[in-house]
Amino acid sequence: MNNIYKPYLARIEEVRWETPDTKTFKLAFIDPEIYDSFTFKAGQFGEYSSFGEGESTFCISSSPTRKGYIECSFKVVGKVTTALKNKDIGDLIGFRGPFGNSFPIENMFDKNLIFVGGGIGLAPLRSLIWNCLDLRERFKDITILYGARSVSDLCYKNELKQWEERADVKFIKTVDPGGETADWNGKIGFVPTILKEISPSPENAVAITCGPPIMIKFVLQTLEQMGFKAEQVVTTLENRMKCGLGKCGRCNIGSTYVCIDGPVFTAEQLKALPEDF
Numbered sequence: 001m002n003n004i005y006k007p008y009l010a011r012i013e014e015v016r017w018e019t020p021d022t023k024t025f026k027l028a029f030i031d032p033e034i035y036d037s038f039t040f041k042a043g044q045f046g047e048y049s050s051f052g053e054g055e056s057t058f059c060i061s062s063s064p065t066r067k068g069y070i071e072c073s074f075k076v077v078g079k080v081t082t083a084l085k086n087k088d089i090g091d092l093i094g095f096r097g098p099f100g101n102s103f104p105i106e107n108m109f110d111k112n113l114i115f116v117g118g119g120i121g122l123a124p125l126r127s128l129i130w131n132c133l134d135l136r137e138r139f140k141d142i143t144i145l146y147g148a149r150s151v152s153d154l155c156y157k158n159e160l161k162q163w164e165e166r167a168d169v170k171f172i173k174t175v176d177p178g179g180e181t182a183d184w185n186g187k188i189g190f191v192p193t194i195l196k197e198i199s200p201s202p203e204n205a206v207a208i209t210c211g212p213p214i215m216i217k218f219v220l221q222t223l224e225q226m227g228f229k230a231e232q233v234v235t236t237l238e239n240r241m242k243c244g245l246g247k248c249g250r251c252n253i254g255s256t257y258v259c260i261d262g263p264v265f266t267a268e269q270l271k272a273l274p275e276d277f
């Protein structure tokens with residue numbers, strides 16, 4: 001019987017600093033068990049291990065349409081992320097997954113999509129954004145609003161430029177007041193404020209959001225005020241996890257396990273949860 005706690009081996013193929021404290025790894029599986037067969041869906045996550053240090057939960061930030069590798073982007077906050085930060089090209093790390101549910105992309109076909117991201121919260125959205133852009137004809141208008149505390153805190157700067165230059169994407173970037181530089185050509189203001197300013201129509205639309213909990217809270221309120229129904233809004237939660245498999249009881253909110261019932265939830269589902277997230 002397969003050991004569900006045994007990680008696959010993955011080699012770091014590329015390393016990129018996104019911000020002063022956030023790093024992206026491009027990973028290729030070397031484990032023959034899954035070398036050719038690994039698949040996942042946008043929104044799913046994995047447990048990434050630095051051997052001898054432990055595991056951390058990160059979403060898979062690359063698109064499932066890009067085959068042969070996965071990417072993760074992580075903010076250095078504690079023990080495991082510090083150990084991972086010190087890894088470089090050629091080093092091996094462990095990966096268990098993919099775990100959790102995924103963004104309901106089939107329900108988004110033929111709809112207007114509004115992505116609202118903040119900081120490292122763009123990581124799971126990035127997987128879905130590229131997934132949608134690789135199937136561009138299946139969707140109507142695509143709007144991406146992305147913000148960070150400061151210009152240097154914006155992740156995926158090259159890709160932001162690509163989205164900005166695309167005629168088939170409406171891209172808006174913003175930084176918090178005081179986070180701008182002299183040559184900043186985006187908006188200045190908190191993400192929910194800018195969302196109110198651009199005021200996307202809820203007509204035939206789905207909004208997908210991820211970011212710091214305080215941002216998500218105000219984005220959900222703003223979308224509601226703009227007429228979005230709770231079932232039109234999708235987000236992803238980051239409760240602390242250990243097993244990722246519904247076994248350890250670390251991530252649950254009441255009887256809902258974020259690792260297996262989520263991490264993707266509609267605002268309607270969040271309203272039914274017993275406590276504020």
Ligand SMILES: Cc1cc2nc3c(=O)[nH]c(=O)nc-3n(C[C@H](O)[C@H](O)[C@H](O)COP(=O)(O)OP(=O)(O)OC[C@H]3O[C@@H](n4cnc5c(N)ncnc54)[C@H](O)[C@@H]3O)c2cc1C
Nearest residue numbers: 056057058059073074075077078079080081123238239240
């Ligand atoms: C489904 C899911 C997807 C995630 N995706 C990403 C991602 O793509 N990129 C990313 O950078 N992070 C992501 N996270 C958060 C990430 O798991 C933690 O930041 C990381 O595990 C911390 O590991 P550590 O050992 O370095 O920190 P620790 O030493 O364990 O903790 C350091 C500090 O971080 C806080 N912390 C630890 N885990 C979490 C958590 N889950 N949420 C909030 N605060 C936490 C601790 O309370 C503490 O203050 C995700 C979490 C979940 C559950």
Ligand code: FES
Nearest residue numbers: 242244248249259
């Ligand atoms: S992480 Fe163990 S039950 Fe969810």
